[in-house]
Each structure stands twice: as C-alpha cells, then as structure tokens.
Amino acid sequence: MRNFVFHNPVKLVFGKGTIAQLPGLLPAGGRIMMTWGGGSIKANGVYDQVRAALQGRDIVEFPGIEPNPRYATLMKAVAVARAEKPAFLLSVGGGSVLDGTKFIAAALMFAGPDPWDILEKGTAVTTAVPLGCVLTLPATGSEMNGNAVISRAETRQKLGFSSEAVMPRFSILDPETTYTLRPRQTANGIVDTMAHVFEQYLTRDMHNPLNEGIAEAVLRVTIENGRSVLARPRDYEVRANLMWSATLALNGLIGVNASHDWASHNIGHELTAFHGLDHGQSLAVVFPNVLRFKRDAKRTMLARYARRVWGVTDPDDGDAGLAGVDRTVEFWRSLGVKTRLSEYGAGDEHFAEIADRLGGGDRRQGENGDLGFAEIQEILRMSR
Amino acid sequence: MRNFVFHNPVKLVFGKGTIAQLPGLLPAGGRIMMTWGGGSIKANGVYDQVRAALQGRDIVEFPGIEPNPRYATLMKAVAVARAEKPAFLLSVGGGSVLDGTKFIAAALMFAGPDPWDILEKGTAVTTAVPLGCVLTLPATGSEMNGNAVISRAETRQKLGFSSEAVMPRFSILDPETTYTLRPRQTANGIVDTMAHVFEQYLTRDMHNPLNEGIAEAVLRVTIENGRSVLARPRDYEVRANLMWSATLALNGLIGVNASHDWASHNIGHELTAFHGLDHGQSLAVVFPNVLRFKRDAKRTMLARYARRVWGVTDPDDGDAGLAGVDRTVEFWRSLGVKTRLSEYGAGDEHFAEIADRLGGGDRRQGENGDLGFAEIQEILRMSR
Numbered sequence: 001m002r003n004f005v006f007h008n009p010v011k012l013v014f015g016k017g018t019i020a021q022l023p024g025l026l027p028a029g030g031r032i033m034m035t036w037g038g039g040s041i042k043a044n045g046v047y048d049q050v051r052a053a054l055q056g057r058d059i060v061e062f063p064g065i066e067p068n069p070r071y072a073t074l075m076k077a078v079a080v081a082r083a084e085k086p087a088f089l090l091s092v093g094g095g096s097v098l099d100g101t102k103f104i105a106a107a108l109m110f111a112g113p114d115p116w117d118i119l120e121k122g123t124a125v126t127t128a129v130p131l132g133c134v135l136t137l138p139a140t141g142s143e144m145n146g147n148a149v150i151s152r153a154e155t156r157q158k159l160g161f162s163s164e165a166v167m168p169r170f171s172i173l174d175p176e177t178t179y180t181l182r183p184r185q186t187a188n189g190i191v192d193t194m195a196h197v198f199e200q201y202l203t204r205d206m207h208n209p210l211n212e213g214i215a216e217a218v219l220r221v222t223i224e225n226g227r228s229v230l231a232r233p234r235d236y237e238v239r240a241n242l243m244w245s246a247t248l249a250l251n252g253l254i255g256v257n258a259s260h261d262w263a264s265h266n267i268g269h270e271l272t273a274f275h276g277l278d279h280g281q282s283l284a285v286v287f288p289n290v291l292r293f294k295r296d297a298k299r300t301m302l303a304r305y306a307r308r309v310w311g312v313t314d315p316d317d318g319d320a321g322l323a324g325v326d327r328t329v330e331f332w333r334s335l336g337v338k339t340r341l342s343e344y345g346a347g348d349e350h351f352a353e354i355a356d357r358l359g360g361g362d363r364r365q366g367e368n369g370d371l372g373f374a375e376i377q378e379i380l381r382m383s384r
Numbered sequence: 385m386r387n388f389v390f391h392n393p394v395k396l397v398f399g400k401g402t403i404a405q406l407p408g409l410l411p412a413g414g415r416i417m418m419t420w421g422g423g424s425i426k427a428n429g430v431y432d433q434v435r436a437a438l439q440g441r442d443i444v445e446f447p448g449i450e451p452n453p454r455y456a457t458l459m460k461a462v463a464v465a466r467a468e469k470p471a472f473l474l475s476v477g478g479g480s481v482l483d484g485t486k487f488i489a490a491a492l493m494f495a496g497p498d499p500w501d502i503l504e505k506g507t508a509v510t511t512a513v514p515l516g517c518v519l520t521l522p523a524t525g526s527e528m529n530g531n532a533v534i535s536r537a538e539t540r541q542k543l544g545f546s547s548e549a550v551m552p553r554f555s556i557l558d559p560e561t562t563y564t565l566r567p568r569q570t571a572n573g574i575v576d577t578m579a580h581v582f583e584q585y586l587t588r589d590m591h592n593p594l595n596e597g598i599a600e601a602v603l604r605v606t607i608e609n610g611r612s613v614l615a616r617p618r619d620y621e622v623r624a625n626l627m628w629s630a631t632l633a634l635n636g637l638i639g640v641n642a643s644h645d646w647a648s649h650n651i652g653h654e655l656t657a658f659h660g661l662d663h664g665q666s667l668a669v670v671f672p673n674v675l676r677f678k679r680d681a682k683r684t685m686l687a688r689y690a691r692r693v694w695g696v697t698d699p700d701d702g703d704a705g706l707a708g709v710d711r712t713v714e715f716w717r718s719l720g721v722k723t724r725l726s727e728y729g730a731g732d733e734h735f736a737e738i739a740d741r742l743g744g745g746d747r748r749q750g751e752n753g754d755l756g757f758a759e760i761q762e763i764l765r766m767s768r
Contacts, residue, residue, distance in 0.1 A: 001559075001624040003399025008392070014640070015387025175385075207621065210605045210629050217597025224593070237591065240385040245594055253637075256398070 001207050002257040010144045010251075011170040014244065016236070018174050019046070019134055022053035022090075025170040026132065030087025031058045035077065035101045037065050037093040044180040046136055050092050060084045065093070068151045068158065068272060068279065069100030071116065077104045078115070081129075089131040091168075094185075095140025098133050099148035102166035105129040118161050119150055125163035132170045136177040138243040139189030139280070141196055141250025143171035151273070158269035173247065175239035183230050187335035188280025189246060190226040194219060194328070195264060195283040196249040202291065202301050203367045204259040212304070215254045219309045221245045223331060230335065263365035264290045267376060270354040275346040284337045285344075288329050289382040293375065294366075295321060341384050351380045385591050386641040394528045394635075395554040398628065400620070402558050403430070403518055406437035406474075409554045410516065414471025415442045419461065419485045421449050421477040428564040430520055434476050444468045449477070452535040452542065452656060452663065453484030455500065461488045462499070465513075473515040475552075478569075479524025482517050483532035486550035489513040502545050503534055509547035516554045520561045522627040523573030523664070525580055525634025527555035535657070542653035557631065559623035567614050570626075571719035572664025574610040577630040578603060578712070579667040583646055584639040586675065586685050587751045592641055596688070599638045603693045605629045607715060614719065647749035648674045651760060654738040659730040668721045669728075672713050673766040677759065678750075679705060725767050735764045 013021055026032065032054065041047040051059075062077045081089075081104060091101035105128040107115035117123040135143045142148065146167040149160040178186070200206075201215035225241040232238055248254070267290070268282030277285065291298060295318065303317035306324025314320040329339050338344060355376040358365050365371035371379070397405055410416065416438065425431040435443075446461045465473075465488060475485035489512040491499035501507040519527045526532065530551040533544040562570070584590075585599035609625040616622055632638070651674070652666030661669065675682060683701050690696035690708025698704040713723050722728060739760040742749050749755035755763070 001399070001621060001628070003402060005395065005397050007395040011389065011391040013389050015385070018387060208628070209608070209625060210601055210632065213601025213604065214598050217594055217601060220597065221594045237385060241593060244385070244592070248594065 004257040006252060006256050007164070008144060008167070008252050010168050012144060012173065012247065013170060014173045015240075016174060016176055018172050019049040019177075020053055021172065022050065022134075023057075025172070026054075026057070026090070027088055027130070031060060031084060032088050032090050033060050033062060033081055033084060033086035034090045034092060035062045035065055035097055035104065036091075037063070037067075037097045040180070041092055041136060044136075044177065046092060046134065046177050050090075050134055060086060065097045065100040067094075067096045068149075069096045069103070071103075071119075071150055071152045074100050074103050074107070074150065075115070078107045081108055086129065089129055091131060091133040092136070094135070094137030095142040098135070098142045098168070099140065099150065101131055101133070102128070102142070102146075102148040103150050103161075105131045105166050106161070106163065116152075119152075119159035120157075122161070125161060125165050128163070128165040130169050131166065132172075133168045134172045134174075134177075135243075137181060137185060137189060138173075138178060138246035139192040141193075141247060143168060143173065144247050144251035147250070149269070156270075156273035158273055173243050175236055175243045178239050178243060179234045181233070183233075183336060184278070186229055186233070186242075187226075187332075187337045188278050190222055190229075190242065190335060191280040191284045191332055191337055193222050193242075193246040193249045195287055197254065198287060198291075199261055199265065200255040200258040202298060202305060203261040205301060206258045208257055211254050211256065211258065214248070216305075216308045218245050218249050218254070219305075222249075223309070226331070226335060259367050261367040263367075263371055266358055266365055267354070267379065270350075270357060271341070271346070274350045274354065275341070275344060277344055277346075281337060281344065284329075284332045284339045285341055285383045286379065288325050288339065289379050291325050292322065292382065293379050297368075341380075348381070348384065351377050354380065388641040390636060390640050391548070392528060392551070392636050394551050396528060396557065396631065397554060398557045399624075400558060400560055402556050403433040403561075404437055405556065406434065406518075407441075409556070410441070410474070411472055411514070415444060415468060416472050416474050417444050417446060417465055417468065417470035418474045418476060419446045419449055419481055419488065420475075421447070421451075421481045424564070425476055425520060428520075428561065430476060430518065430561050434474075434518055444470060449481045449484040451478075451480045452533075453480045453487070455487075455503075455534055455536045458484050458487050458491070458534065459499070462491045465492055470513065473513055475515060475517040476520070478519070478521030479526040482519070482526045482552070483524065483534065485515055485517070486512070486526070486530075486532040487534050487545075489515045489550050490545070490547065500536075503536075503543035504541075506545070509545060509549050512547070512549040514553050515550065516556075517552045518556045518558075518561075519627075521565060521569060521573060522557075522562060522630035523576040525577075525631055527552060527557065528631050528635035531634070533653070540654075540657035542657055557627050559620060559627045562623050562627060563618045565617070567617075567720060568662070570613055570617070571610075571716075571721045572662050573630060574606055574613075574626065574719060575664040575668045575716055575721055577606050577626075577633045579648060579671055580633040581638065582671060582675075583644055583649065584642040586682060586689060587645040588643040589685060590642045595638050595640065595642065598632070600689075600692045602629050602633050602638070603689075606633075607693070610715070610719060643751050645751040647751075647755055650742055650749055651738070651763065654734075654741060655725070655730070658734045658738065659725070659728060661728055661730075665721060665728065668713075668716045668723045669725055669767045670763065672709050672723065673763050675709050676706065676766065677763050681752075725764075732765070732768065735761050738764065
C-alpha cells in the first residue's frame with residue numbers, strides 16, 4: 001500500500017427536504033452570490049426552495065452557467081462578483097455549475113495577471129472565496145472534491161484544476177431534486193460515475209483490497225439502480241443510491257493511494273470540443289476502447305472487475321476481462337447511451353488533430369505515458 | 385435511505401515514515417502537550433521518532449494514560465495542562481491514550497463545574513483544545529472520529545461521549561508502528577474493528593446498499609488479513625490493511641444513516657469493569673450471544689452477513705445467519721481470543737448486578753430498547 005493523505009472536510013447534507021437547512025449552513029452574514037445554469041431549477045422547483053430558504057439574506061444571482069462551463073461566461077461572473085463583493089458563493093445545479101463556481105471562487109482571489117493560468121499553466125490555487133452547493137445532478141462528484149473542469153470555446157480547450165481551497169464548505173444533496181432529470185442526463189451521470197471509478201480502480205493495481213471492495217460496491221450499486229431508474233424516475237431509494245454512489249466515486253476515498261489515469265476523460269473532452277458529445281456520451285464511446293486497447297496491461301484488473309462486478313465466470317483472465325468490458329457497453333446502451341462515434345454522426349475527420357493535441361510531439365496520455373499520437377488514433381478508430 | 389449529515393474533517397496521514405511529517409501538521413507555535421501510555425512507544429522507537437520530529441518545539445509530556453483510561457488519571461493531566469497551558473495536545477499511542485486525550489481536551493474548555501458531567505450527564509462538548517494523534521494500535525477508530533470512552537474505577541463506570549470538537553486535526557497512521565504489538569493486542573483490535581462494523585451493519589437494515597457493501601469490504605479485509613497477521617507480524621501490507629480497515633470501520637462513513645446499537649459494547653464494558661477483561665475480549669464474549677439472542681429480529685441481516693462475508697451457502701436464512709455467527713467465533717478463537725466467560729475465570733456472580741445496571745428499572749439496551757434486566761441476564765448466561 002502506498003502512503004497517502006486523506007482529507008475531505010466537505011460537510012455533506014443528504015436527504016429529503018434538506019434544502020431547508022441552508023440557513024444553518026451558510027455564514028451568518030454577508031452577501032451571497034447564487035450561481036445557476038439554464039432553467040431546470042426553475043422548472044423543478046429547486047430555485048423556489050432555495051430562495052425560500054435564503055429569505056432575508058442579501059442575494060445576488062448569476063444564472064446562465066452552461067454545461068461544460070465556459071471561461072468567457074465565468075469571467076463575466078467574476079466581473080459581477082468583483083462589483084457585488086459576495087462573501088460566499090452558492091452553486092445551485094449540477095456539476096457544471098459547481099465546477100464553474102469553483103473557478104469563479106478561485107479567480108476572484110487569484111494573485112496573478114490572468115486566471116486562465118490556473119487552467120493552462122496549472123498555477124496553484126491556494127485561496128478562494130468560500131462556496132457551497134445544492135446539487136441537482138449526480139455525476140461529477142464535484143460536490144465532495146476540489147476538482148473543476150472548464151472549457152474555452154474559441155480554442156476548443158477543456159482543462160481542469162484541483163485545489164482544497166475550492167472544496168465546498170457544504171453540499172446539499174436531495175435525491176428528490178433529481179426526479180425530473182431527463183433520461184439522457186440520468187444516463188450520462190451513470191456513465192460518468194462508473195468512469196470515475198474506472199479511472200482509479202482500473203489504472204494500476206491499487207494494492208488496497210479495502211478500496212477495491214469500495215470501488216466494486218460503488219459500481220454494483222450504480223449498475224443495479226441504473227437498471228431501474230429510467231423506468232422508475234421517482235423512486236426515492238433508486239435516486240438516493242445513485243446520488244450517494246456518484247459522490248463516493250470521486251470524493252478521494254477510493255483513490256487514496258490509487259494511480260489515477262484520466263486518458264479516457266481527456267480524449268472524451270476532445271470529442272466534446274470537436275463533435276459536441278455530452279461528457280457522459282464521450283466517455284461511453286472512449287472508455288471501453290481504452291480498456292480494450294490496454295487489455296494486456298490491465299488483464300488482472302479487468303478480470304477482477306468482470307468477475308466481482310458482473311459475475312463473469314470465464315476462467316481465462318483475458319476473456320473474462322473483455323467480457324466485463326462488453327457487459328459495461330451493453331449496460332450503457334441499455335440506458336440509451338450510444339457507444340460509437342458514428343452513432344453521433346462523427347467521422348474520422350478530426351482524429352489526427354485530436355491525437356496530435358493529446359499525443360503529438362512529447363505529449364502523452366495514460367498512466368505509463370504509453371498513449372501517444374498513433375495509439376490515440378488507434379483508440380479513436382476502434383471507437384468509430 | 386434515511387437523511388444524514390456526513391462531515392469528517394480529520395486529516396489522515398497514512399504510511400511508512402509519516403511521523404516525520406509532524407512538524408508540518410502541528411500549529412506553527414505554542415506549547416505541545418504530548419500524552420502517552422505505558423512504555424511500549426519507548427520500546428518500539430515511536431517515542432524517539434516523535435521527539436525527533438518535535439525537535440525545537442516547546443513540549444510538555446504527560447505519560448501514564450492506561451488502557452480503559454481512567455477519569456482520575458485524566459484529571460491529573462487536566463491539572464498539569466492548566467498549569468502548563470498547551471496550545472495543542474498530541475496523543476501518541478493507541479485508542480485509550482487518544483480517548484483520554486480527547487477527554488482532557490474537552491475538560492480543559494468545559495464551562496461547567498465538573499467535567500464528569502460530560503460523561504455522566506451527557507453535557508454537550510462544544511469546544512476543546514485542538515488535538516492530533518500518532519496512532520500505534522488499530523482498533524478503536526478513534527483516530528478519525530469524535531468519540532471517547534472513559535472509565536471511573538471506584539464506581540466501575542465506563543462511559544462515552546462524542547463531539548466534533550474533539551475530532552483530531554490530524555492522525556498519523558504508520559503501519560510499521562504496529563509490528564511490535566503483542567498478539568493479544570493485535571487480536572483484540574481485530575475483534576474491536578469487526579464489532580464496530582456489526583454495531584452499524586447488523587442493527588437495523590441500513591436501506592443503503594452502498595454502505596452495506598463498504599461494511600462487508602471492511603469485514604472481509606479484516607478477516608483475510610487477520611488470518612495471516614499473527615504468523616507474519618512484520619508484513620507491511622497485512623498491517624496496513626488492518627490499520628486502514630479499523631479506521632473506516634468507525635469513521636462515520638458506514639454508519640451515515642444506520643441505526644447504531646452499542647448494547648454489546650455496553651455489556652462488554654461491564655465485563656471489563658467487573659472482571660477485568662480486555663475490551664476486545666469482552667466483545668468476543670458478548671457479541672455473538674447478542675446476535676444469537678436476537679436471531680429472529682436480525683434474520684435477514686445475519687443471513688446477508690454470513691453469505692457475503694463468510695460465503696455461507698445454506699439456503700435457509702436462519703441457519704445461514706447462525707452459521708455466520710459461528711464462523712465469527714471460530715475466527716476469533718483462531719486468533720487466540722477466548723469467547724466464553726468461564727475461560728476468563730468469570731462466573732455468574734455479577735450477572736444480576738450487571739443486568740441491573742444496564743437493564744434494571746426503566747433502563748434498556750438494544751436498538752429497540754428490548755434488552756432489559758431479564759434479557760441481559762440471559763445473554764450473560766449464554767456467554768458463560
């Protein structure tokens with residue numbers, strides 16, 4: 001077992017009607033900037049619940065943070081916040097709103113000349129305006145970590161940063177707020193949750209049987225509840241299980257001493273940038289083929305995954321592992337998520353450019369730096 | 385799934401050589417009171433490692449905190465601390481030293497006339513001197529929670545309290561510090577870890593399949609590594625797995641929305657007070673019989689435990705569950721832990737008194753308040 005530090009001070013408030021607990025979670029005084037996205041929180045009543053809980057507080061709103069939140073939008077929010085001087089940021093929505101809010105929080109306190117450096121140069125974020133969240137879409141795990149991914153449309157860049165300073169002070173998770181998610185959002189969230197576990201559980205042997213067990217439990221619960229959620233979107237237990245699993249998939253616990261590999265996420269980000277795939281869709285296309293491409297290096301791990309999560313009984317490790325990948329793809333397809341690029345109308349016109357951006361020159365992907373230009377092109381071809 | 389709040393800000397620093405990280409974890413200035421127990425940390429080199437890491441700091445020591453830490457001892461520490469005015473308490477040792485240190489931290493800031501009220505009257509602890517720990521014995525889970533159990537010899541009382549204010553700011557867990565534990569300490573720690581899971585996992589149906597999965601993973605890893613640790617006391621992976629499992633058994637995660645029942649612990653505390661059994665020994669005697677006594681109410685949960693943790697295949701839930709309890713007892717006995725009161729030289733001379741203290745009059749134990757005087761006596765008889 002490799003050495004590790006685990007420190008996750010996020011206060012998670014989970015359950016029915018918990019938005020009403022907002023007043024006790026927020027700092028006692030000061031202006032609150034409420035950030036949100038499109039209009040779904042108005043349609044499903046979450047906006048009204050939050051405003052009711054905030055009655056009497058000094059609020060400024062910044063709506064319009066889009067999926068794959070854009071740098072340009074967020075810099076507008078930064079300008080608003082510089083004028084309005086909120087003491088606290090409250091994200092109300094899914095992982096995109098929250099990721100965007102984390103960036104706003106960091107950019108407001110950023111000492112350098114250009115907050116874009118946080119993303120492109122990886123300049124460390126050591127301080128941020130405090131923030132909290134009301135989560136309405138289980139998927140990203142952002143509610144209990146310090147990660148955020150931000151997009152820049154004009155350069156087709158999708159870049160992340162991570163800092164303890166932007167961990168939410170609290171996250172409110174009411175599964176009832178997810179009843180009205182569209183099937184596509186629900187399905188994408190399930191793919192994303194599983195991909196987060198894969199990135200940790202299937203990278204290198206964790207040498208940590210307890211964390212393997214937790215990872216497998218997250219996967220099994222996600223699959224089991226994913227099987228029924230589209231038919232029973234208002235089943236509280238199903239929604240609650242999916243929401244709790246999505247949080248534990250990426251709150252740092254499974255990955256305490258795991259090697260993380262975000263190659264599939266990175267390739268997926270490019271598919272989002274070039275072809276407009278949803279984040280979950282891009283993972284459903286790429287991830288199975290990254291695993292198949294690396295089937296020899298990941299032989300033992302894939303076999304373990306297949307047997308413990310899917311109950312595959314094939315005695316050959318190689319065959320069992322590939323069967324596990326096939327079962328994964330079948331499951332995602334059963335949720336209505338297409339798993340081939342061609343099904344999204346995307347051809348091979350950007351393969352070379354994507355492969356160059358991620359694996360050209362000295363650039364490499366993968367836990368061993370073994371995915372270069374040729375390998376990424378091959379994975380993209382496998383994904384057609 | 386019931387509503388819950390999960391908030392665990394303890395910074396866990398896990399792995400080889402991590403005691404050297406102490407300077408970066410402690411507050412920058414102020415006196416540090418180092419609390420410790422008997423002499424094992426001197427014998428195994430932990431004392432020297434800690435003192436080396438603390439070089440240049442203003443230290444006052446308070447040694448002599450015994451297993452089942454005593455109120456009288458701790459109040460002496462409080463008197464020392466009142467004179468020496470430490471800014472931070474550093475517990476170096478096992479769960480008893482840490483529990484005692486938590487009580488010292490709370491008593492120092494206690495506003496009432498008598499800190500004993502924290503234990504006997506359950507007066508809330510809202511503030512405490514900050515503390516951290518170097519853990520040398522995996523068992524209690526105290527390193528990542530706000531719980532402490534304190535004994536008062538003259539009244540044979542063993543009482544607990546719980547407060548976020550006494551959660552360690554950090555806990556250093558170096559599995560190498562556990563290489564020199566006596567087999568009895570190691571075995572007791574394994575029993576204690578499993579009992580902590582049972583108190584949450586086998587109380588009422590958690591309606592939380594993910595947490596069930598985590599609980600089962602903790603149990604499986606504890607059993608698997610428990611099987612080899614006595615033969616290979618210096619196997620790092622085995623020691624690390626046991627240490628990490630013991631922490632997760634009682635850091636609040638498994639129990640987020642579980643009913644907790646500490647009846648076995650409470651009866652066990654009495655056996656410690658009256659007959660001098662180690663805490664782990666007392667649980668090994670009592671817990672199987674509490675489960676057997678409640679076999680009908682716990683039928684489904686016991687069967688699940690037996691099948692998922694022990695691989696019991698009996699198709700009848702009742703038989704399977706009892707087989708799981710038997711396997712548990714066999715496992716503990718294989719570690720050298722005796723599981724019958726008579727094996728510790730204890731007869732039935734205190735049964736009535738113990739049953740009265742816990743279940744006499746209006747007093748009740750158990751998640752449904754269903755263990756009164758007669759039931760506790762019966763469980764004690766089953767444990768002879």
